[in-house]
Amino acid sequence: MSRDYLFRRILIAIPSLLGISLVLFTVLALAPGDPFGELVTNPNVPAEIRLALRAKFGLDDPVWIRYVRWLNAMLQGDWGFSFTSRMDVDTLIMQRLPTTVAVIGAAQILAIVVAIPVGVLAATRPYSLFDQIANTLAFVGFSLPTFFTGLLLILVFSIQLDWLPFVYRTDIRASGWQWWWEHIRQSIMPVTVLGLFQGASLVRYVRSSVLDVIKLDYVTTARSKGIGEPKVVTRHVVRNALIPVVTLVALQMPVVFGGAIVTEQIFRIPGIGSLLISSILANDTPVVMGVTFVFACLVVLFNLIADILYGWLDPRITFR
Numbered sequence: 001m002s003r004d005y006l007f008r009r010i011l012i013a014i015p016s017l018l019g020i021s022l023v024l025f026t027v028l029a030l031a032p033g034d035p036f037g038e039l040v041t042n043p044n045v046p047a048e049i050r051l052a053l054r055a056k057f058g059l060d061d062p063v064w065i066r067y068v069r070w071l072n073a074m075l076q077g078d079w080g081f082s083f084t085s086r087m088d089v090d091t092l093i094m095q096r097l098p099t100t101v102a103v104i105g106a107a108q109i110l111a112i113v114v115a116i117p118v119g120v121l122a123a124t125r126p127y128s129l130f131d132q133i134a135n136t137l138a139f140v141g142f143s144l145p146t147f148f149t150g151l152l153l154i155l156v157f158s159i160q161l162d163w164l165p166f167v168y169r170t171d172i173r174a175s176g177w178q179w180w181w182e183h184i185r186q187s188i189m190p191v192t193v194l195g196l197f198q199g200a201s202l203v204r205y206v207r208s209s210v211l212d213v214i215k216l217d218y219v220t221t222a223r224s225k226g227i228g229e230p231k232v233v234t235r236h237v238v239r240n241a242l243i244p245v246v247t248l249v250a251l252q253m254p255v256v257f258g259g260a261i262v263t264e265q266i267f268r269i270p271g272i273g274s275l276l277i278s279s280i281l282a283n284d285t286p287v288v289m290g291v292t293f294v295f296a297c298l299v300v301l302f303n304l305i306a307d308i309l310y311g312w313l314d315p316r317i318t319f320r
Contacts, residue, residue, distance in 0.1 A: 009307045013300050020296040025070060028289055029063045070289070080286030084279065089290040093272055097294065099170075100271035103190055104260050108249070110195030111202055116245075119206025120238060123214065134203060141200025146193050146259040150266040153189045164189055168269040190267045194259055198252065205248050209241040250306035253299045 061069075070080070079089040122131040158166040165186045172182045213219065214237050222232050261273035268274070272291050279287035 006308065009304055013304050016300055017297060020300075021071065021293055022067060024292050024296065025067045025289060026063055028285055028292075029066060079290045082279075082284055082287045084282045084284045084287070089286050092275065092287060093290055093294055096270060096272040096275050099168075099269060100260060100264070100273060101298075103187065103263075103269065103271065104194065104256060106187065106191045107194035107198065107260075108256070110191060111197075111199035112249070114195070114199040115202030115206055116238075116242075119203045120210055120233065120241075122203070123207045123210035124233060126211065131207075134207075138200045138203040141196050142204075144197075145262075146197050147262050147266060149197065150189070150193045150263055153193065154266070157189065166267060168267050170270055186267075190263050190269060193263055194256065197259060198256055201252070202245065202248065205245055206241070209244050210237055213237050213241040246306050246309045250303045253302045254295075257295050257298065 073080070077090070079093070081087075082089055082092050085092055118134050122134040125131055153164075154166040157164045166189065168186050168190070169182075172179055214233075219232060219237060223229070257273070260271070261276060263269070264271045264273035265277060272294060276288065276291040278284075279291065
């Protein structure tokens with residue numbers, strides 16, 4: 001992969017982030033409510049103090065001035081101050097971000113590990129019993145919302161069987177392997193909910209993509225040369241069939257993050273999804289802006305990774 005290709009992808013990502021930040025900031029600035037809205041109804045806070053606070057944080061300035069001020073401060077590492085938590089926004093987000101990334105990352109790995117072999121086997125055995133079972137389970141998987149499957153797993157594995165905890169705890173009093181095991185146990189259900197939801201749709205796309213590639217002439221030529229079917233599938237079919245699948249994984253990241261927000265609420269996971277919900281309810285605008293911008297950065301990052309994978313799967317793309 002050429003350095004010029006990677007450099008071009010990064011250059012495209014930078015203006016995308018600037019445009020996203022401008023839209024997010026403008027929408028939040030024009031939305032009703034602000035962090036000091038509750039002070040209006042508080043008779044113990046004098047009017048001059050309310051006006052002084054608004055003037056200090058520039059809430060009455062034009063939107064474009066506030067955006068330029070926010071962008072300049074953010075580039076210098078100052079993401080604002082949370083009026084609810086009484087701490088810096090970047091510190092608050094960094095406390096929650098590792099948990100969300102760990103859950104989403106594990107869910108994506110689970111989805112890919114399940115979807116690729118199941119989709120390939122279903123495509124190489126079209127209309128077989130395995131193919132019909134895989135398609136049926138895939139339809140059921142992406143038809144059920146994450147909040148329903150989450151509650152169903154809690155009902156079965158936490159309440160009925162009492163195998164897994166359904167409340168995510170950060171204050172686990174253990175060490176060594178016991179500490180890791182407790183974290184794994186409480187992560188099984190949220191990771192399964194997100195991973196199977198994403199994997200169900202990936203199975204359909206992997207199957208469809210493999211069926212398209214397996215009929216091409218170069219695959220027939222490889223078979224006519226006496227190459228075994230497993231090598232034909234792994235070397236000539238799967239690699240080319242994964243290109244549209246990579247596109248799907250990248251484009252569905254907003255859906256995954258949306259599902260993560262709901263899942264974090266169900267299992268009480270202290271991630272940035274639950275932080276976003278609580279900040280919206282409290283009108284904590286700096287935190288809402290910071291969290292939504294982090295989500296946008298993660299989505300752009302995954303799209304950048306997808307572009308890099310394009311160049312690895314098909315080197316011809318890097319020269320276009």
